[in-house]
Amino acid sequence: MDFIEYIKLISSDYTLRTITLGTAVLGGVTGMLGSFAVLRKQSLLGDAISHAALPGIAIAFLITGSKDTNVLLIGALISGLIGTFWIRGITSKTHLKSDTALGLILSVFFGFGMLLLTFIQKMPNANQAGLDKYLFGQAATLVESDVWLMTIVTGLCLFVLLLFWKEFKILLFDKDYALTLGFNTKFIDILITSFIVLAIVLGLQTVGVVLMSAMLLAPAAAARQWTNSLGLMVFIAAIFGASAGVFGTAISATQNNLSTGPVIVLVASVFVFFSFIFSPSRGLLxxxxxxxxxxxxxxxxxxxxxxxxxxxxxxxxxxxxxxxxxxxxxxxxxxxxxxxxxxxxxxxxxxxxxxxxxxxxxxxxxxxxxxxxx
Missing domain, CATH: 1.10.10 (Arc Repressor Mutant, subunit A)
Structure with missing residues (x-):
């Protein structure tokens, strides 16, 4: 399939249209939320959360015996939130820094998840096949309900961002000042982190555990090169993320034997590379x-x-x-x-x-x- 044929098929082919819309929405919401992770110097957060979600997927299957996407993603969400709060607990209750806590949770949860997946694969149950798709993603399994769920989450994310924009901005750049103003910084921090977890969990089906952190960070890192304004950075990151989803899907669809998730990540990396070189204010050129x-x-x-x-x-x-x-x-x-x-x-x-x-x-x-x- 060439690119012209792909453009024509988007309007008529259900699967292709669903995958394109799903990856575009996913790229937009992860770009927006990734901006906060990048500016808070929590670049490993996405990697830790995505890996922490893996045992939740396995445990949800072991409990229900079902491979229903919604059930597995609920398990991933619970596991991701547990991992996130463990990271917060380690940094607040011990003398360990956040990067150490992130690396610790990432390795422990991912190791436990791989152990559970190996156990499941050896079970005498014909229904266990296919869970490994969450490691690297399989965008072809997206259906219309998945796209609607991503769209609802994106709309909710936009609403919360607009509602708490001032609080997010102050917390991001001066936490002590936010405390003096009487803001509940703990609640605001948990709120933005929970949305990041939710966005990562939604992307596991498309991009997978291993590559999801790049989907969160790459658009934001590219957008940071073009502006010093938080609002503009969030907008540009969303555009970069959505564009990476659309172009990555197009390249994957027009070529044989190319997985959509890795191609999307590579396209996002091209945006980062281009921004690092050609950005007027920070570009190397x-x-x-x-x-x-x-x-x-x-x-x-x-x-x-x-x-x-x-x-x-x-x-x-x-x-x-x-x-x-x-x-x-x-x-x-x-x-x-x-x-x-x-x-x-x-x-x-x-x-x-x-x-x-x-x-x-x-x-x-x-x-x-x-x-x-x-």
Whole structure:
């Protein structure tokens, strides 16, 4: 299937339309909530929660014997919330830092989940096959009810964000100030963390336990490069996440033997890579351009400062001796000399160059300005 055929099939093919809408909604909500995890320096939170959800899926199957998606996701949600509160308990009751607690819960819960999955696979029950899809996701299993559930959660998330926007913002940047204002910071923190857990659990079916953290963090990390505004960052992250879902699904659908979840994560990673390089304010490319400009400006100032001292010691700037001293100066490049010539600070005759009256004035002004700054 080529890309044109894919576009035509979206409106007519139920499965393709459902998967595209589901991944777009999932990318949007994880992008929004991932912004708070990134800004709170809890990048491992998504990884820990997604891995902590795995034993919940296995236990839900062992209790009910059913592979109904809603039942398994409820188990994943309970397990994820337990893991989250254990992380909070470890950091508040012990001297361990949050990254240690996150790594501990991640490894313990994931190990326990893999143990349960191995146990289930060896059970004499033909219904146990397919639970391993939650490790890497299987977007093709999405149905319309799953999309509606994601949409409802996204709408609820938007409502809560708008309702508690001021509280979230203050807690994010100055927790102590939020306490002095009388805000219940514990409740606000639990609220945003619970929504992050819910969004991660919803994405397990599509992206899987192993890759879900990238779906949470990649859009937010990319959006952070483009703005310093929290509101704009949340919006851009949602756009990046939804776009990664749509484009990842399109690439997976138009190519053979490509899993949708990993492709979505790779597309999100491309957005991160692009943002890291081409962002006007933080991008590596523009940083390098600014560095070169600053270096050239410094070289120009250094040359002008040297010119001033030549002028100070020689009344006649056109004297051969003065010109010789200027040309022996090695603190400039040919490109810098051309820039000085363009500004009419120097004039070049063959291999020799000399200072103009405009250059003398500019050098004097620069020297006087440096004297004032000192």
């Amino acid at each position: 523009f940083k390098q351009i600014r560095l070169i400009k600053n270096r050239n400006a410094l070289e120009l100032q250094k040359t002008l400062a040297f010119m001033y001292h030549i002028v100070e010691d020689h009344d006649d700037i056109s004297h051969p001796h003065a010109i010789k001293i200027l040309n022996n100066f090695q603190g400039f490049s040919r490109k810098g000399l051309r820039e000085l010539e363009d500004k009419n600070y120097v004039k070049v005759a063959g291999d020799m160059w000399s200072l103009t009256s405009t250059g003398v004035a500019a050098a004097t002004n620069l020297y006087n300005q440096n004297q004032k700054d000192d």
